[in-house]
Amino acid sequence: MKMNMRCFFKTLLYNKNVQCPDSRRFLSSKEAIERRHHLFMLEKKRQIEKVGRIEKIEVNYKGTPKECTLVMNKNISTPYDCARHMSEWHADNSALAVLDGTVYWDMHKPLTENCTLEFQNFTVAEPQQVNKAFWRSCSLVLGACVTAAFKDSVPVKLHSFPGPDIRSGSFIYDVDLPTLSDWKPTPQEMHTLSAEYVILTRKGLPIERLDVSEQLALEMFIDNEHKSSQIPSIARANGKVTLYKVDKHVDISKGPMISHTAQIGKLAITSVHKLSGSPDSDVKQLYRFQGVALPTGVILNHFAFSILIERAKKLNSARSPISPFTDREPQSIAANA
């Protein structure tokens, strides 16, 4: 009963916070980030408290140093906790967990039932899924980096990032900068962006995951019209929106992601391209931030890495979110005509 009352007051508290009609008008981007982070932490706490009576599950661990059975807490313990029972090396180097040999699971997502558990790092024999998670996480951290890098006078509205395509050579984040209509970053500014990114990765922040309801997600992204217009279509499948948090930055993604940012090693933010939307779309232009990164511990010759950087400077051919047709098609039609 006591618990229920507390929950009730808490929801009341942040609903009151949220439903204030003027909140949109007064939020600077920094305040919006703080608020979103606050809501994320409240919701996370609420979900953990909701578990109530703690039940135990058996997790069969497979891999080095030896197979063993761990007894963990249902809906509380994560694969990361299991890894910490093994060794520091397991906790630091594992990027993804594999449950029952098939399900790829975030390192920071609570386990729900009895299962077998394996850890995957970047040097396993078949690293496709780990690579994809890495590329996706790089995009996520790029979003965090871009919001942190600009001055308060420049509002930054993140739009989205496409699914990971490693062969394209660069990870992407499409960002709306409404006050900068024609911005061409100087090399110095690109260096600063890269430096911001490196600062984020060196902190070794865990990438936390949370499934929230559509309503709460809409409340969290009330200041960002792009995200709030995307949320209904995302939530259509099962009414839940998956959020990820790095530092204080909260973003929407399908996941899975890697364990923490210190697993991102050598990197460079290479270029910013302007994408112009079709005239009938409501977003006129976006900036596509591109970068390339390697996992920690990968040793790559600086010359080889410079080739990767040069390639990542070209505009990534991933579909632009604001023009439904790729740019090539009209051109080819024009050429044929």
Next chain:
Amino acid sequence: MNQADVTKLVSKLRIKVPPKHRRLRNAEGPEGRINKLRKTVTAIIKYERIEVNYNRGDEARQYTERLIAEAINHGDCHKPTMEMANFWLLEKELVHKLFKVLVPRFENSNSAFTRFLKAPRPAHSRNMDKAVLELRGNPFPSLQNRQANNRLLLQNVLLDAAKYDYRQAKYAEMAENIGKTESEPKEKSSDQKPNL
């Protein structure tokens, strides 16, 4: 013609042997050194993988290689070989292991019988290099992570894609040049005619 082939008298080791042996400083002199190495050789045959100080491990490795090579060449009915095995292996059941397990394992191998890897130095230790000495074909998980050629690693995927892009650009360039070279000579010839 009747001269013995020298290379068959002494088994040739498949590892690099330094010109001089290490002294491995010891209070009992050379005998103490040999006793130390006997312990290491026994241990490597027994456990198949051991961590040792670098110098001692490197020295013991050469004796181990020689011992296994002799055992393969002469078999267990050769008296000097048996004496040698008896001397180097302090635990006598290991003599059986040498002839019945290790000889069949290494009979047809083309590489050295042992592997010698540098190991990390323990923190706050004396300045002593560590190494791992192991017999090839041991049952333990591999110490080396030789996956640089795995095409699926992230860096290899990126480099492959970059290579593919570069080739495509080159082919496009070549295709353009072919068109030009066909048209250019005509222009040149037409230019040259008036000069002639």
